[in-house]
Amino acid sequence: MTFRRALPGAHQKEPAVAEIRAEMVANVWRVLVSEGDHVADGDTLVILESMKMEIPILAETSGVVSKLHVAEGDVVQEDELIAVID
């Protein structure tokens, strides 16, 4: 299990399982994927909103969304898990 922060625009290579976490306190505005979806590196998973700014959270690896921990309208804390991609 490798921890990586959800950095908009950050595309690093690998690993097999990626945890996507919130970088700041934010509202969950849009959830664009469901558990079981196939996603490609760079796909938008979720759009957060904080301080009048939208923050797209991108997949940093290709794979399947095995866990989705947020729903639209939720508030996420810094470092809180958003999704897991296998």
Added chain:
Amino acid sequence: MFDSVLIANRGEIARRIIRTARRMGIKAIAVYSDADESLPYVKEADQAVYIGASAPAQSYLDSVLLLDVAREARAAAVHPGYGFLAESPGFARAVIRAGLTWVGPDPEAIEQMGDKIRARNLMAAAGVPVAPGSSAPVADADAAVAEASRIGYPVMVKAAAGGGGIGMSAAFEASALRAAFDTARSRAERFFGSPEILLERYLPRARHVEVQILGLTDGRVLALGERDCSVQRRHQKVAEETPSPGVSAALRERMLEAAVRAGEAVGYRGAGTVECLVDTETGSFVFLEMNTRLQVEHPVTELVTGIDLVEQQFLIAAGAGVSFDAGSPPAPAGHAIELRVYAEDPKRFLPSPGAITAWSEPAGPGVRVDAGYAAGTTVTLFYDPLLAKLCVHGATRAEALDRARAAVAAFRIEGPKINLPFHAELLGNPEFVSGDYDTGLVSRMRQA
């Protein structure tokens, strides 16, 4: 003069308005949400009324609630600040209908300028230069592509009812335009409640320069100099200065004249701002939009003119004359810079809410800090990231830059990530220091 005012806003601007109200002997009534209970403006007001939950829709954007609070508190006037309901003609009308004084322009002027398409057409008719662009809403992506081939690429895609740079983007060719159109439309519906979109020719090397106007009770419109707002990230201002280093005396004269015509075209009363784009290659300018309220960056104008703009707003709203000789307004003296201190990381400008554990403001000659927060307060995710405006005034631009550098170094804020290191970088950036910069400056700094 009315004896009390409800300030339908929060943070630094509420505090700023309270300061002038109290100096003039007007009772200042503040409102606050759950998130803002501990902020300085709540303590500094003569009276503070709790109005509800932190989400703006349940507090600062609830016009019915705010009007009820104003009535119950027996406020004689309402000052909307900027943002929230400041440019809502409906709220302005409701305040006036309730028999209270609205500290702002007539609702009709707000309405005419609030629709960017209507405003463009009105300005063009009044002889104010506008960029090639839409004279009617663009219906869909196909229509946008057709419109863009008429206007010429690159084009800027904007929400007609928009503001704050939200949903705005530039497109250099048709496929990017289609994507930009869809993004702008979804943002427009969500943030502004209107899906109407317009296109305008985009000027890649432009300065954003605006003129402060003041519409007097007797119908005259004064122009109180310009502000250069070309330091922007995500189409939002980060630093402003006056006078603009990119505007010659001849260009300034034409811009101020055009701004007066713009104000006269809508019978403008009170403080307003005419935003323009200056093409740095040709030295020409076009009207961008008019902000029918007090502007965030109004302090730089106050620093060089010595005029308290909030005081003029109160006087004009009360039907009185302004505090200075309107026949010969004070000539601007020296140079002023405002740096917006945001709770965001200084590299990527991502928001950073959090508790503020230490806060120590710079002071000294020519230094003014308009702050909304203090040690022991918390920056929440509900509102924009502006914590404070660090403003400096010097006899020359070089002196203002020196004072700004010293003030940035002396400003200590701990807790959330703060963009002060960005300002230190800006004040050392050769392009900014030279004065020869444009709205692409910040993205060039980040590409380097």
